[in-house]
Amino acid sequence: MTSELAFIAALRRMASHPGARGLDDDCAVVEFGGEAVVLTHDVMVAGVHYLPEQDPADVAWKLVASNMSDLAAKGAEPVGVLLGYMLGGDDARFLAGLEEALAHYGAPLLGGDTVSGNGAQALGLTAIGRATHRPVPSRAGAEPGDRLYITGPVGGAMMGLEALQSGLGADGEESLAYRRPQALLAEGQKLAPLVTAMMDVSDGLLLDAARIARASGVTLAIDSAAVPIAAPEARRADALRWGDDYQLLFTAPRDAALSVAAHPVGEVLLLGAAPLLLDGAAIDESAGLGFEHG
Template identity: 45%
Template sequence: MAGEFALIHALRAIATDPAARALADDAAVLAIGGETLVLTLDTVVESVHYLATDPAADVAWKLVAVNVSDLSAKGAIPLGCLYSHALGEEEWDRAFLEGLDEACRHFAMPLLGGDTVRMPEGAPRSFSLTALGTGPKDCAVPSRTAAKPRDQVWVSGTIGDAGLGLAAALGTLTGPPEHLAALAAHYRRPMPKPRLGAALAPLVHAMMDISDGLLVDTARIAESSGVAIRIEAEAVPLSLALQAVTGGAIEARIAAMTAGDDYELLFTAPPENAVSIRETAEKANCSVAVIGTVDAGGGLTLVHQGKPLPLPERLGYQH
């Protein structure tokens, strides 16, 4: 099979239960009695999702955070998690558990169980986590399929920090040490926002988290929803650290929009909800920005200072 896309396509014939959302969403959505259970599973693999040199506690944090990010995008509040641990060196494993404990406490997601295995000598390690959350009570669980013409496109936080943070962690980026440290922290310790996601759920049409890259994930909403989306490159929020290190020119913006590992929320909402969205974000102490618009039609277009900008060859990360 050619890769991630082909495999997931083939799996759709098996995962026909409506709760699977046709394997076209961030999480499964299972109605149980009057409640909605939201379920997701993400894995981190050495040398693919984290560096062997990353501190063990940060690897555990990332494992928890990438899963909480999927719950957040569905407006779900964490309920608990199960994880699978590949045994390693004793000290490293101990530090990993400290990070796991810290992250589970931070996101109020108790560890409920899991599994432990040993990989063959020398094999890279991987850690999987299944997160469960409770979906919103008074509205539908936001999907990738509900963007509508006239919607505004929004993102939370800033984009591209983790991508540069990887370069900082690899030592291939130069700049003021405090900025490099801030960028590396974005890479190692993503900060998803479950309270913001839950508060936004009633106000949005489509919502997902950005894991593979802003452009590719926006293209996924456009395709799933059967709409056209136009992104204004200059409206994409960039951190001061990213601007200071890169200068913030259009090439750096494009790199930020395609790097991935952001774990921010990407959502569309009707313009009449804009004031409530800004108030909601302020209450949650989070920043949000309008970066584009939804129209009838299909596909993704990029605009820079009013002029069309050709899409980069690579819109984001692909396995």
């Protein structure tokens, strides 16, 4: 989607504020009275980011979780959310899921806007958080010699979506990872003082790893067999490219005493010919590394 990328690039050039990291980063960080306020905004569109026939309570959950996951990657604690809600579906079910998710994450609803729809439903959520550690972790900071870690398996959301699409898992465990992803807020706060770079894996491990590599000016060498997956072994390659799992991907010095269970999945190298090596080989990025969000 060249036009989208060009648009984002133009927006990024506009974003001259020191806290601004452009629209393809997850969060902005702004200083207020000696505190670092972390801000993120995600939009989900029916038919693009969720199935139009999905339970609106699950959609609300995912909208909250995806924003909370952005806060988690900054080691931030939630302060609240603003909702941009387009009326149109089963609004009561949406509200039930929203209330459940906000209670789960301790993020009160602070305000927002409701509008009449005029087509596919679009939902926006702004999350506001308070950084618990300075400097606030970013994508830029991975140092050659660091290890690359992930907090847990990828591929679970992929399997969940497939269960849902097959009609088996609308309410069941099979689709839970897709329907009700968990944002790792506590883990992010524990990791923030230890990491050199961190982000959440929302668009696929390889794509998001390439983003860390580019932002940090390094090469990341990933050992594919070391990546924990929540999918059959035959689907390993897909699991590395699928999004929506919201694990934390981070780099830390080799001697860091991690306070959170995490899996070493690769090494940080001096920048080579490619930002990303998979099992020692540069991978063809033109084929796509993951889910380029539409």
